[in-house]
Amino acid sequence: MYCNQCEQTAKGTGCTTAGVCGKNNELADIEDVLIYALCGLAFFARESRRLGKLDQDIDRFVMKAVFSTLTNVNFDPDRFAVLIGRTVELREELKAQVAAAGGKVDFCHPAASFQPADTVAGLAAQGAALQFIPTLDNDENIRSLKQTLLYGLKGIAAYADHAAILGQEDPAIGGFMYEALTALLMQGLTIEQCVPVAMKAGAINLRAMELLDAGNTGTYGHPVPTAVPLGHRKNKCILVTGHDLRDLDLLLQQTKGKGIDIYTHGEMLPTHGYPELKKYPHFYGHYGTAWQNQHKEFPYFPGPVLFTTNCIQKPREDYQDRIFTTGLVGWPGVKHIDGKDFSPVIEKALAMDGWQENVDRGTVLVGFARNAVLGVADKVIEAVKNKQIRHFFLVGGCDGAKPGRDYFTRFVEQVPADCVVLTLACGKFRFFDKQLGDIGGIPRLLDVGQCNDAYSAVQIALALAAAFGCGVNELPLSMIISWYEQKAAAILLSLLSLGIKDIRLGPTLPAFISPAVLAFLVATFNIKPIAATPEEDLKAILG
Structure with a gap:
């Protein structure tokens, strides 16, 4: 290989x-x-x-x-x-x-x-x-x-x-x-x-x-700002991870009235903001944070786990019997739902203990896709003109287990109070529950959505550039991107195809990029690796 x-x-x-x-x-x-x-x-x-x-x-x-x-x-x-x-x-x-x-x-x-x-x-x-x-x-x-x-x-x-x-x-x-x-x-x-x-x-x-x-x-409608519980409540439960909204929708339909709460994990978190999904009262909250902790988290979730579109390494033998996959996802020996009848998952949930008590771990806000943000664009523009907002940072991308990804947590923690952080994809789980407050009613941490919602982020940037009469590269906006797999590579190519420059990429640059190709990217787009510390990058960006 x-x-x-x-x-x-x-x-x-x-x-x-x-x-x-x-x-x-x-x-x-x-x-x-x-x-x-x-x-x-x-x-x-x-x-x-x-x-x-x-x-x-x-x-x-x-x-x-x-x-x-x-x-x-x-x-x-x-x-x-x-x-x-x-x-x-x-x-x-x-x-x-x-x-x-x-x-x-x-x-x-x-x-x-x-x-x-x-x-x-x-x-x-x-x-x-x-x-x-x-x-x-x-x-x-x-x-x-x-x-x-x-x-x-x-x-x-x-x-x-x-x-x-x-x-x-x-x-x-x-x-x-x-x-x-x-x-x-x-x-x-x-x-x-x-x-x-x-x-x-x-x-x-x-x-x-x-x-x-x-x-x-x-x-499913345009996402709206929504508070999502991070705790759990006493009831039977199913955990859904991946990206597929259709699978989640079908599961919500099939569990309606069965006494089972549906929780999201990973990139499914933003789905709580979609009106046609959040209407289900048993679509309750989000469980689990970082990618690298999935093996540790799942044993403590007292219900089955459904993987849609992506997965982790093969689950441990002692809980493999409560893991289910759908779509393209598969491991040898793990139950795969060939159609869209989730009865085996539902039956497993009813047979398991579920949560035995209510636990409040606070909430996080999701639903700040382009419609929600551009709906208050006048407030955002005014805040920039009045120097209430000095800079925007798009900090997002993939998460992973390799050391060095704490950079993104420390970066967000050190972003000055007069700056706004937009985030998307699973990279946000390094800092998604940070309480950064707001600027004139505008939250300082805006969850734009899943990795594919980079499209929403681009539309927000283009709309702001039009409002200020400048190009995207002239906006007070910096992109700090983490990457792990191939969807991130596609998104990076999309940003470059739009002529967006000065992207900081990490925690390491792709191994498949040769020195000469990297030199071309640097010369053409000023793409660069993240610095050794967030302090260095913040100083370089903000002065």
């Missing part, structure tokens, strides 16, 4: 014997086979599109398949084997259709005719022989840009799949996915050829997040 797609990759360079995420050699190599097979399918999908034939079902399949290879989604090799088999079936079906229409089918790259092994062990051996990442290109800079494109593509696939679940699709996203997948296999490319494709990935991801925003708000 060779994998360096996440921030926690071994020794800051790459996992070669076992994944820090918990994936072993076999699983990592099989994931490479899936991406390779999808590249082969992409040749024919592009040709089919050239002939004017689009297939929405194939687009959706490819998105799901690419999404499944994110760092923390699927840990089940058998499910990858099914995806690989289906990829080749679709490729052959498309090939026949393209041939019948008089299109090109004689692609010379081996991926276009790849035949997968018929066992998991055989697939793993094929993946090991492929050495997919190290052989993307002999030039380390081209290889670096191709990896950036691939990891950004995985983030795009995640957001596009979420959006499609809610009925929001754009064929341009599928078209770009095929363009990107075939580009990965091209040899002899130059930096000048690769950079525009990476920037296009950022623009496409922004479109995917826009669609997801439309799906979320169109289905």
